[in-house]
Amino acid sequence: MEAAWLSLGFGLLSALTWGAGDFGGGMASRSARTQTVVLWTSLLGGLLFLALALLGPEPFRPHDLPFALLGGALGALGLYSLYRALSQGSMSLAAPVAGVVGAALPVALGLLWEGWPGPLPALGLGVGLVGVWLASRPEGHASPVGLPWALLAGLGFGGFYVLMDRVEGLLWPAALGKLTAFALVLLLSPPHKGLPRGAVPWVLLAALGDAGGNLFFLLAAQAGRLDMAALASSFYPATTVLLAWLLLGERLGPGRKLGMLTCLLALGFIALG
Template identity: 50%
Template sequence: MSPELAAVAFALLSAVSWGAGDFSGGVASRRLNPYLIALLVHATGLLLFTLLALLGAEAFQPQDIPWSIAAGFAGCVGLVFLYRAFQAGQMGLAAPISGVVGAALAALVGFFLEGLPAPLQLLGFAVGLLGVWLAARSRGASGPSQGLIYAFLAGLGFGGYFSLIHQVEGLFWPSALAKLVATTLMLWLVWRMGLLRRETKLTATLGLVGLAGLLDAGGNVFFLVAAQAGRLDVAAVISSLYPASTALLAWGLLREHLSRDQALGVLLSLVAITLIASG
């Protein structure tokens, strides 16, 4: 398999893993505060990446430290602003906007660092971004959003994470350091909000939260491998197709209705993957 096809395959695995992680976290959020879920998800990733780095005897690259710290901060900020957008009551718009902005920012960085991709890949990017928007949309999510600025900032955070973590040379240690930064920031936020003192349903949701953490960590690993094997913009756009897998899981396991827009988004996502891979 060529490096380009390998990058597409790993980026697709990243989208599936991230989408399944969002599904698990979404189910858990019906019982537990989402900020606390974010903390536990980051902490799970921190433990997993540290264990994998130690078991694999991965060499620590000091030059990865600043990139990992910045990536952890960007990812954490993106998540916080995403939840702020959700709290504004505009979840149907927040998810697609943050996904599109994040993928677009990473694609622009990729264009700047690596030059323009092939014409078919450019078309695939456009189709993929449209697929991200449609797959994440909810019915009735039209009209202006008071949480639009939060969703936009969330997308900048996620796009920043994509772009920054791409610069590292290692695999598990950079991800562990990024998760350490995110865990520390989320722990401070949760402590300031007093959530640990008020939450009473933590034990009952640990299984779902742990699964969400493992899937989130898997998405991070697959994305990093994809970005190192191929182009950053290819990895970022395909990885950002995760709303399609989230929608499919909700439809298949929870019997939630898949709207026409979501179904079209899933189809466009598959078309985008084909175009980007063929490029």
């Protein structure tokens, strides 16, 4: 029970920090090239984790390397695609779509690998996926532009969840994953110009939020089951949607409110189980 509570708590912290970081990345991508935003976000996060890994007592585990490298590459795909989606269309549509697609793969594999979690946690998983789906339904004049990018982001994040669940370390895999993302973006799409001055604060928010989300997800996955950790972490769209509603005035209609309440109900089922 204690491990389940730890996993749930770290997963929710991941959702809070990832959601805030995604909001910052989406805002930065409205005035800067998406590649540049992902490049700086990955570099700053990678350097932060590298410094912590070098200063801390955590040993380097070579068997973590392939999972961290491939996970970092898929994370970069997810982050790039999400920022494109957030910059092109409605944040309150793109973020939840990426969330539900990203949660579906690790939930399915978690059930396959780790077995039936019990009636209440299983009900929580199902209700949680429905809640994220409800939050992703278009409302009013929410623009569907960017929806393909949101779907691709979800696939990238789902692969990231699954691969990073296989590592044993914490800081070293996080550092390697973010530096791999930086190298991949730099190799495939080197930036032609720097960041506009107005985008710098948003990039800093994106980097800190993305780094925090990665760290808390790893802690959640190592504390408990992959499906539970991934589902709780996938509630990050709620943070993005709330920030878009508070700061940008984007509409938060009945469907999204119901989706958020459903997600809270799912957490209750998981916690009681």
